[in-house]
Amino acid sequence: MNLPNSEQLPVSKLAASFGNTSATYKFYWLLGIVELVEEGETTIPKRKLFARMIANPWYTVNYFHVSFGKQDLIQQAVQTVLEQEGLTIDLKKSNLLAVLENSSLKSTQQTLQHFNKNVPHWFLSPWFGKTVSENDAAYRKRIYASSQTFENDCLYALYDDHIIINPKWVTYLQANAKVLKDFIYWNLTLFLQVRNPNVPDIANKLIRPPFRGSLxxxxxxxxxxxxxxxxxxxxxxxxxxxxxxxxxxxxxxxxxxxxxxxxxxxxxxxxxxxxxxxxxxxxxxxxxxxxxxxxxxxxxxxxxxxxxxxxxxxxxxxxxxxxxxxxxxxxxxxxxxxxxxxxxxxxxxxxx
Structure with a gap:
C-alpha cells in the first residue's frame, strides 16, 4: 500500500518512518497525529499524543489480547493504566482520553512520559540521518533543534512538551487522513501478524468494533x-x-x-x-x-x-x-x- 504522492512534500520520508520498526510506538504516534490534525489541531501537547498511544490500542490489548512482542512497552503501559486507574476494558475512547490527559496519578503520568524518551525524535529519523560520530543524546538534541526550523520539510517541530505540525504538511494530512489511517493500520497488521502467527483476524482486532453482531x-x-x-x-x-x-x-x-x-x-x-x-x-x-x-x-x-x-x-x-x-x-x-x-x-x- 502506498501513500498519496505530493510534488511539494517528501512523502517517501513519511513512509520510511515504518522502515525499521521493532515496536508499535511509531504506528500509534502517527495515528494520534493524524487524528488530531484531522480535528484541526496543529500545535499539539505531547501528553495528548501519548494518551492516544494508550487509548488506540486499548481494546486490542485488553479485549482481544493481541501480543505486541517482548520489546514493546505499549502493551504493558495499557495494562498498567487499566489496573492503576481502576478502569474497565469497555470504557469509551473519549472518556479514556479524558482520564489519561488529566490524571494526577503519578504512575499514569510516568507511563505517558516514558514515550517521550525516544518516540517523538526517532520518528523523524528519515528526515535527519544519524552520523557515525553522534551518540544518541547528541542525535536527539540535533533533531529537536533542526526540526524547529522545519529543516528538510520534516513533519513537525519538536519542543519539550508539544509539537507543531509543519504548515506545509497540514493540508496533506487533513485531505488524506483516511488513507493515512488505512496505511498505518495496514502496516500495523503486518507487524502484529508476524508476532501472532496463529491468531485469526488481526486486522479486525485493531479497533473496537462499533457493535457486536446479533446472534x-x-x-x-x-x-x-x-x-x-x-x-x-x-x-x-x-x-x-x-x-x-x-x-x-x-x-x-x-x-x-x-x-x-x-x-x-x-x-x-x-x-x-x-x-x-x-x-x-x-x-x-x-x-x-x-x-x-x-x-x-x-x-x-x-x-x-x-x-x-x-x-x-x-x-x-x-x-x-x-x-x-x-x-x-x-x-x-x-x-x-x-x-x-x-x-x-x-x-x-x-x-x-
Missing part, C-alpha cells in the same frame, strides 16, 4: 429448531436445564479470540452463567465432550428438517465433505478446537 439468526434458525425437537438439555457448564425460552447463545472459544459467529463455535448455555463467563476459556477435559454432543445433535436435527439450511454450510470449514451426521467426526472436531483454546490461553485468555 438472532443463529438462535431462531438453528438452535431453536434443536430445542423444539428435544425440549430440554443441560448446560455443559452448570448442568442447569435449558429450554427454548431459557437459554443464552454463547461462543465456546471466546469471540474476542476467534472474531466470528460461525455456528460450529456456538453453544446454548445458562443465562446466569453467561452474564459472568466473560471471555474465559472452557476446559477441554471438562467441557468439550458436552459441547461436541450438543453440536452433533443440533447438526443431525437441523439437517433432518432442512438439509439446505445455510447455517449448515458453516461446518464446511471444519468438515469439507460433511453431508451427514456420520461424518461429524469427534477427533476432527477436537483437533480443530484444541489449538484455538491453547493459543488463546497463550495470548492471555484465562480458563473458567
Amino acid at each position: 438472532t439468526n443463529q438462535r431462531k434458525n438453528y438452535w431453536d429448531i434443536f430445542f423444539k425437537e428435544l425440549g430440554s438439555v443441560d448446560c455443559i457448564f452448570t448442568n442447569t436445564p435449558l429450554t427454548i425460552d431459557r437459554y443464552a447463545l454463547d461462543h465456546f472459544v471466546p469471540h474476542a479470540f476467534v472474531s466470528h459467529d460461525l455456528i460450529w463455535n456456538l453453544v446454548p448455555i445458562d443465562k446466569g452463567f453467561n452474564s459472568t463467563k466473560s471471555d474465559k476459556l472452557p476446559s477441554m477435559d471438562a467441557h468439550f465432550d458436552g459441547f461436541y454432543r450438543l453440536q452433533k445433535q443440533a447438526f443431525e436435527i437441523v439437517h433432518h428438517y432442512n438439509s439446505r439450511n445455510k447455517l449448515l454450510e458453516e461446518y464446511l470449514t471444519l468438515f469439507p465433505e460433511l453431508n451427514s451426521v456420520d461424518q461429524f467426526d469427534y477427533g476432527r472436531f477436537k483437533e480443530e478446537i484444541q489449538p484455538l483454546v491453547t493459543i488463546a490461553h497463550n495470548n492471555g485468555f484465562g480458563y473458567l
Whole structure:
C-alpha cells in the first residue's frame, strides 16, 4: 500500500518512518497525529499524543489480547493504566482520553512520559540521518533543534512538551487522513501478524468494533429448531436445564479470540452463567465432550428438517465433505478446537 504522492512534500520520508520498526510506538504516534490534525489541531501537547498511544490500542490489548512482542512497552503501559486507574476494558475512547490527559496519578503520568524518551525524535529519523560520530543524546538534541526550523520539510517541530505540525504538511494530512489511517493500520497488521502467527483476524482486532453482531439468526434458525425437537438439555457448564425460552447463545472459544459467529463455535448455555463467563476459556477435559454432543445433535436435527439450511454450510470449514451426521467426526472436531483454546490461553485468555 502506498501513500498519496505530493510534488511539494517528501512523502517517501513519511513512509520510511515504518522502515525499521521493532515496536508499535511509531504506528500509534502517527495515528494520534493524524487524528488530531484531522480535528484541526496543529500545535499539539505531547501528553495528548501519548494518551492516544494508550487509548488506540486499548481494546486490542485488553479485549482481544493481541501480543505486541517482548520489546514493546505499549502493551504493558495499557495494562498498567487499566489496573492503576481502576478502569474497565469497555470504557469509551473519549472518556479514556479524558482520564489519561488529566490524571494526577503519578504512575499514569510516568507511563505517558516514558514515550517521550525516544518516540517523538526517532520518528523523524528519515528526515535527519544519524552520523557515525553522534551518540544518541547528541542525535536527539540535533533533531529537536533542526526540526524547529522545519529543516528538510520534516513533519513537525519538536519542543519539550508539544509539537507543531509543519504548515506545509497540514493540508496533506487533513485531505488524506483516511488513507493515512488505512496505511498505518495496514502496516500495523503486518507487524502484529508476524508476532501472532496463529491468531485469526488481526486486522479486525485493531479497533473496537462499533457493535457486536446479533446472534438472532443463529438462535431462531438453528438452535431453536434443536430445542423444539428435544425440549430440554443441560448446560455443559452448570448442568442447569435449558429450554427454548431459557437459554443464552454463547461462543465456546471466546469471540474476542476467534472474531466470528460461525455456528460450529456456538453453544446454548445458562443465562446466569453467561452474564459472568466473560471471555474465559472452557476446559477441554471438562467441557468439550458436552459441547461436541450438543453440536452433533443440533447438526443431525437441523439437517433432518432442512438439509439446505445455510447455517449448515458453516461446518464446511471444519468438515469439507460433511453431508451427514456420520461424518461429524469427534477427533476432527477436537483437533480443530484444541489449538484455538491453547493459543488463546497463550495470548492471555484465562480458563473458567
